[in-house]
Amino acid sequence: MRLKNKIAIVTGGGGDIGRTTALRFAEEGAQVMVSDISEEAGLETVNIIRETGGKSEFICTDMTNPKDVENMVQGTIDTFGRIDILYNNAGVNADEKKIPDVSLEEWQKVIDINLTGVFLGMKYAIPWMESGSSIVNTASIAGIKGQKLVSAYSASKSSVMALTKTAATEFGRKNIRVNAVAPGIIDTKMVDDWKKTDKWPILSTANVLRRIGKSKEVADAVLFLASDEASFITGETLVIDGGTLNL
Template identity: 75%
Template sequence: MRLENKVAIITGAGGDIGRATALRFAEEGCRIAVADIREEAGAHTVDLIKENGGQAFFVRTDVTSPEDIENMVNVTIDTFGKLDILFNNAGVNIDESKIPDVSLSDWQRVMDINLNGVFLGMKYAIPKMESGSAIVNTASIAGIKGQKLLSAYTASKSSVIALTKAASTEFGRENIRVNAIAPGVIDTDMVEDWKNSNKWSALSTANALRRVGKATEIANAVLFLSSDEASFITGETLIIDGGTLNL
C-alpha cells in the first residue's frame, strides 16, 4: 500500500474533497486525523473510514485558531506517534461581488481560513515532521488566472501558491516536501448554489473535458503528491481542472 504506516492530518475532512481524500488515504494504509470545525460531518468521515477497516479519529479544529491547530498536531502525535502528511484543505468562499462591495469582515474571514489556516497548519506541523514528510495545500485555478467578483477567494488562493513555494525552499534540505493543488470546478458543496444559476450549464462544461471534476479525482492527485512516488516534486502547484486554463 502506498501510504502504509503513514499518519496524516486532513483539515476540512468533513467536506467532499477532504472526506474523499481521507477515505483514499485510508485505503492505502494511512492512519488519519480527521480535522474539521463541523463535528457531525467530521465524525461521519471517521465512521466511513472505520467501516472500511481503516484507523481514524476526529479532532474538532477551527483553522483560524492557533490553539486549535497546535492541539490538532499534538493530539495526532499523541494518538498515532508521529505525523508524516499534512493536507491543508479547509477553505471557504463568499458570494460574488465587486471589490468595493466586499465587506471587510468577509474579506478577513476568507483570508483567515484559506490563507492563515494553511500558514498555521505548517507553522505547528513542520517542527514535528521528519525527513520524508509531505505537505499539500489546497489552492485553486482562481489563484492562478484571477477570477472576477471573487476577489477575496482569488487573493487567498494565489497567496497559498506563493506560501507553498516559500515553504518548499525553506524545508527542502530537511526533505520535507510542500506542494499545492489547484482544482477547477469540482462537484462539491461549494458549487451547489451555482447549480441553480443560469450560468451552470456554461460553468460545468468550461474545460477541455467538458465536464465537472469529482472529489475522488482530487483525492487521487493529493495521494500522489503525498506518496513517495512524488519524492522529487516540491514547490509545485498541480492544476486539476480538466483543461480549463488551456482554453
Template identity: 60%
Template sequence: MRLKDKVAIVTGGSSGIGRATALLFSSEGAQVMVADINEELGRETVQLIKENGGDAVFQRVDVSSPEQVQAVVKATIENFGKLNIMVNNAGISHGEKKIEDVPIEDWDKVVDVSMKSVFLGMKYAIPEMLEHGGSIINTASVAGIKGQKLLAGYTAAKSGVIAITKSTALEYGKHNIRINAIAPGVIETPITDEWKKTPKWPILSTANALRRIGQPEEVANAMLFLASDESSFVTGTTLVVDGGTLLGK
C-alpha cells in the same frame, strides 16, 4: 499500500475533497486525523473509514485559530505517535461581489480560513517533520492562477497559498519536507450545490477541455500522488486538476 505506516492530517475532512482524500489515504494504509469545524460530518467521515477497516480520529477545529490548529497536531501525535503528511485543505469563499462591495469582515474571514490556515498548518506540522521528513499539500485553486472576477478575496487567498507553498518548499527541502499545492477547477462539492441554482451553471459546468466538472476522488488521487513516495522529487509545484479549465474550451 502507498501510504503504509504513514500518519496524515486532513483539514476540511468532513466533505468534498477533504473527505475523499481522507478515505483514499486510509485505503492506502494511512492513519488519518480528520479535522473540520463540522463535527457531525467529520465524525461521519471517521465512521466511513472505520467501516472500511481503517484507523481514524476526528477533532473539531477552526483552522483560523492558532490554538486549535496546534491542538490538532498535538492530538495527532498523542493518538498515532508521529506525523508524515499534512493536507491543508479547508477553505471558504465569499459571495460574488465587486471589490468595493465586499464587506471587510467577509474578506478577513476568507483570508483567515483559506490562507492563514495554511500558514498555521505548516507552522505547527513542520516541527513534527524535521527529524524524519514529510509531505505537505496545500489546497489552492485555478482561481489563484488565472484570477476570477467577483471573487477577489478568494482569488487573493488562493494565490497566496501558491506563493507560500513555493517559499516554504525552498526553506524545508533540506529537511526532506516536500511542500506542494493542488489547484482544482470546478469540483462536485457542497460549494457547487449553490452554483447549480444560478443561470450560469450550464456554462460554468462545461468551461474546460473535458466539458464536465470534476469529482472529489479525482482530486484525492492527485493528493495521494503528492503524499506518496512516488512524488519523492516533486516539491514547490502546483499540480493543476481542472479538466483543462486553464486552457479554455
C-alpha cells in the same frame, strides 16, 4: 499500499474533497486524523474509515484559531506518535461581489480560513515532521487566473501557492516536500448554488474535457503528491481543472 503505516492529518475532512481524500489515504494504508470545524461531519468521515477497516480519529478544529491548530497537531502526536502527511484542505468560498462592495469582515474571514489556516497548519506541524514527510495545500485555479467577483478567494488561493513555494524552499534540505493542488470546478457542495443559475450549462462545460471534476479526481492527485511516488516534486502546484486554463 502507497501510504502503509503513514500518519496523516486532513483538515476540512468533513467536506467533499477532504472526506474523499481521507478515505483514499486510509485505503492506501494511512492512519488518519480527521480535522474539521463540524464535529458531525468529521465524525462521519471517521466512522466511514473505521467501517472499512481503517484507523482514524477526529479532532474538532477552527483553522483560524492558533490554539486549536496547535491542539490538532499535539493531538495527532499524542494519538499516533508522529506526522508524516499534512493535507491543508480546509477552506471557504466567497459571496460574489465587486471589490468596493466587499466588507472588511468578509475579506478577512476568507483570508483567515483559506490562507492563515494553511500557514498555521504548517507552522505547528512542520517541527514534528521528519525527512520524507509531505505537505499538500489546497489552492485553486482562481488563484492562477483570477476570478471576478470573488477577490478574497482568488487572493487567498494565489497566496497559498506562494506560501507553498516558500515552505518548500525553507524545508527542502530536511527532505520535507510541500506542494499544492489547484482544482477547477469540482462537483462539491460549494458549487450547489451555481447549479441553480442559468450560467451553469456554460460553467459546467467550460474546459477542454467539457465536464466538471469529481472529488476523487482531486483526492487521487493529493494522494500522489503525498506519497513517495512524488519524492522528487516540491514547490509545485498541480492543476486539476480538465484543461480550463488551456481555453
